[in-house]
Amino acid sequence: MKRILVVGGNGQLGHCLQKLAPKYHDQFDFNFTGSDVLNITDKDQIEKAFEEYQPDFVINASAYTAVDLAEKEEDKAFAINATGVADLAKVCNNHNAILLHVSTDYVFDGDTNLNYSEDDFTNPIGVYGASKRKGEELALENNPETVILRTSWLYSEFNKNFVKTMLHLFSIKDELGIVADQFGQPTNANDLAEAIMDIIESKNKSFGIYHFSNYPETTWFDFANKIKDFSESNVLLKPITTEEFPTPAKRPKRSTMALDKIEKDYHIEPKHWENSLRDCIEILKLTNA
Numbered sequence: 001m002k003r004i005l006v007v008g009g010n011g012q013l014g015h016c017l018q019k020l021a022p023k024y025h026d027q028f029d030f031n032f033t034g035s036d037v038l039n040i041t042d043k044d045q046i047e048k049a050f051e052e053y054q055p056d057f058v059i060n061a062s063a064y065t066a067v068d069l070a071e072k073e074e075d076k077a078f079a080i081n082a083t084g085v086a087d088l089a090k091v092c093n094n095h096n097a098i099l100l101h102v103s104t105d106y107v108f109d110g111d112t113n114l115n116y117s118e119d120d121f122t123n124p125i126g127v128y129g130a131s132k133r134k135g136e137e138l139a140l141e142n143n144p145e146t147v148i149l150r151t152s153w154l155y156s157e158f159n160k161n162f163v164k165t166m167l168h169l170f171s172i173k174d175e176l177g178i179v180a181d182q183f184g185q186p187t188n189a190n191d192l193a194e195a196i197m198d199i200i201e202s203k204n205k206s207f208g209i210y211h212f213s214n215y216p217e218t219t220w221f222d223f224a225n226k227i228k229d230f231s232e233s234n235v236l237l238k239p240i241t242t243e244e245f246p247t248p249a250k251r252p253k254r255s256t257m258a259l260d261k262i263e264k265d266y267h268i269e270p271k272h273w274e275n276s277l278r279d280c281i282e283i284l285k286l287t288n289a
Contacts, residue, residue: 003029004200005055005097007088008062010034013102015158016193017059024197031055035062040084046091057200058092060085060101063132067106068248070127081131086138093143098205100196105152105184105213107133110252115217117258118150118209126249136209147199148209149192150257153223156189157283166224167284170233180221180239183254185213188276195268206265211257214273226274230281 008014009032021030031053038049040062064070064080085101092099106129107122124130139146155161169176195212199205218226221239228235242251262268 001027001029002056003031003054004057004059005049005053006030006032006059006061007038007040007049008033008035008060011061011063012154012156012159012161013061013189013192016156016189017061017196019190020193020197028057028200040088041079043087046087050091050095050097054095055097057098057100058088059196060088060099063102065128067126067128067251070131071248074127074131077127077131078134081128082134082138085135086142089139089142089146092145097145098200099139099143099146100199101135101139101146101148102192103136103148103150103209104129104132105150105255105257106252107136107150108252108255110182110255112254115256115258116211118211118261125252128249129252140208145205145207147205147207149196149212150209151187151192151211152213152255152257153184153186154189154192155186155277155280157280157287158189162186162220162223163227163277163280164284166227167231167233170228170231170235173235175236175238176224177238177240177245178221178224179242179245180219181241181253182251183217183219183256184252185215185217185256186223186273186277187213188271188273188280190280191271191276195262195266195270198268199266202266210262210265211259212262212268213257213259213270214276215259215270216273217254217256218273223273223277226277227281230278231285
C-alpha cells in the first residue's frame with residue numbers, strides 16, 4: 001500500500017483531505033501532520049517525519065497565507081513558503097517521494113484581461129505572492145518529481161475563509177460594501193483535494209506547474225451575492241472599488257487562470273464555482289459551522 005504524508009494536515013485543505021481519505025482506505029495509508037509535529041521550517045522535523053512515515057507521496061498543504069501581514073513579516077512568509085518548501089522538496093528527492101505543492105494565483109500581477117497560462121510571466125505584487133513564487137521555483141529545482149497546483153480564492157466548511165467570514169458578517173450586519181473590481185476564480189478546497197487525489201492515482205504522471213480552480217471568473221462582489229442568495233440572507237450588499245477598501249498588500253486586479261492543461265494531462269474537469277459554493281453552504285447549514 002502506498003503511503004501519503006500530508007504536511008499542514010490541520011489547515012483548510014488538510015481537513016478536506018482528511019474528509020476524503022476514507023474513500024481511499026484500501027489504496028493509500030494517510031498520515032496527517034500539523035505544525036506541532038512537522039514544522040516545515042525545521043529540517044530535523046522533516047527528516048524525522050520521513051523516517052517515521054516513509055511516504056511515497058507528500059502533499060504540502062501548509063503555507064503562510066496572511067496576505068496583508070506578510071508585508072510586515074516578510075522573513076516568516078519566505079521561511080514557510082520558500083525555504084521550508086525547498087527543504088521539503090530536497091528530502092522528497094532523497095527519498096524518491098513525489099511532491100504535490102499548492103501555490104496561488106497571487107504569483108501574477110493581474111494586469112491583463114486574459115486568463116493566465118502556466119507558462120505566462122509571473123510578477124507578484126506583494127510579499128505573499130513573491131514568497132509563493134519562490135517556493136515554486138525551489139520545489140522544482142530540488143525535486144523534479146513535483147506537481148505544483150496553483151489555485152485561487154480557496155474556501156470550504158473548514159477553518160477561516162471568505163465564505164465563512166461573509167456568513168458571519170451577514171448575521172451581524174445590515175449592510176456591507178464588497179470589492180467589485182477584482183476578478184478571480186473561487187475554489188472549493190474539497191474540489192482541490194479531489195484533484196490532488198486524481199493526480200496521485202494517475203498512472204501517467206506529468207510534473208511541473210498546473211492551474212486548478214473552479215470556473216468561470218467572478219468578482220468578490222458577485223461571489224458575496226451568491227453566498228447571500230444560497231444562505232437566504234437579507235443583508236444589503238453594495239459594490240465598492242479597490243481604492244475604497246485599501247489593504248496593506250496589493251491584490252491582483254484579474255488573476256484568472258486557464259484550466260485546460262490539467263484537463264488535458266490529467267482529465268480533471270473543474271466544476272462551476274456556483275455549484276461548489278451551493279454544496280458548501282448546504283454543509284454549513286447542516287453543521288451550523
